[in-house]
Amino acid sequence: MEAEQQEAASVPEGGGDREFTVDELAARAGITVRNVRAYAARGLLPPPRLVGRTGYYGAEHVARLLLVREMLAEGYSLAVIERTLATAPSVGGSAALALHRALLAPWLPPEPEDTTADELTARAGVPVEPATLEEMVELGLLERLDDGRLRVTDPSLLTAGLQVVRLGVPPSALVAAQARVIELVREIAATYVGMFVETGWQAFVEAGAPPEQLDEVRAMVERLQPAAAQALLASFRTEMAAAVGAAVTAGLAAPADE
Structure with a gap:
C-alpha cells in the first residue's frame, strides 16, 4: 500500500x-x-x-x-x-x-444481481405485468441488459418488496407506493446532506480540502450513515404507529356511522 x-x-x-x-x-x-x-x-x-x-x-x-x-x-x-x-x-x-x-x-447499495421477468414472477408468486416492470425500470429499481435480462440495482430493496407482495399487495400497487417513497426519501437525503455540508463539508472545502483533515471528514461521513438511518427509522415507527392507529379507528367507526 x-x-x-x-x-x-x-x-x-x-x-x-x-x-x-x-x-x-x-x-x-x-x-x-x-x-x-x-x-x-x-x-x-x-x-x-x-x-x-x-x-x-x-x-x-x-x-x-x-x-x-x-x-x-x-x-x-x-x-x-x-x-x-x-x-x-x-x-x-x-x-x-x-x-x-x-x-x-x-x-453504496449492495452488489446488484441479474434476473429475468420470469424469475421475478416466480419469486413474487404472482404475475408481474410488463407495465409494472417498465415502471420499475423508470424508477431505477431495474435496468435492462443487452441480453434481455434485468439487473436489480438494490437486491435488499427487492427482497423487502417481495415480502410485501407475499402479504397480498399487488406488485403494481407496491411499485406505485415505492415511487412516492423515493420522492420522500430523496427529500430526506437532501436534508441530511444539506446539514452535513453546512456543518462540516463547507469548512473543509473553504480550507482547501487539506489532506490532514480527510480522515476526520471520512469518519464523519461514515458515522452519519447509521445515525441518519437510526433517526429515520425511529421517526418512521412513530409516524407508522400513528397512521395505523388512525386507520384502525376510522375503520372501526365506519359501521357505526352507517
Whole structure:
C-alpha cells in the first residue's frame, strides 16, 4: 500500500502535460493492457486523446486506474467500482478521486444481481405485468441488459418488496407506493446532506480540502450513515404507529356511522 501511495503521489495532478500510450499507461498503473481495455470498455476510464489511431492518456487516467486497483484489492467488485466512478470528478487528479471514493463508499447499495421477468414472477408468486416492470425500470429499481435480462440495482430493496407482495399487495400497487417513497426519501437525503455540508463539508472545502483533515471528514461521513438511518427509522415507527392507529379507528367507526 505504501508503494501505491508513493506511485499515486508521483502522478502529476490536474491533468499534467505528460501523456502515455496504452502500454505506458498499463505499466504506470501496474496492470495489463488487456485490463486497461476491459476497464475502458466498462466506462471506468474517460476516452483518450486520439492522434490518428493512437490514444494518449494523462494523469487522470493513471489516477483512476490506481483507484480501481486499490478498490479491487479491498474486495470491491467492478460493478461497485463502476457506480463509484460514475459520479467521480473528471478533473482534480488522484486526490480528488480518493476523496470522492471516501465520501461515497459508505452509501453504496449492495452488489446488484441479474434476473429475468420470469424469475421475478416466480419469486413474487404472482404475475408481474410488463407495465409494472417498465415502471420499475423508470424508477431505477431495474435496468435492462443487452441480453434481455434485468439487473436489480438494490437486491435488499427487492427482497423487502417481495415480502410485501407475499402479504397480498399487488406488485403494481407496491411499485406505485415505492415511487412516492423515493420522492420522500430523496427529500430526506437532501436534508441530511444539506446539514452535513453546512456543518462540516463547507469548512473543509473553504480550507482547501487539506489532506490532514480527510480522515476526520471520512469518519464523519461514515458515522452519519447509521445515525441518519437510526433517526429515520425511529421517526418512521412513530409516524407508522400513528397512521395505523388512525386507520384502525376510522375503520372501526365506519359501521357505526352507517
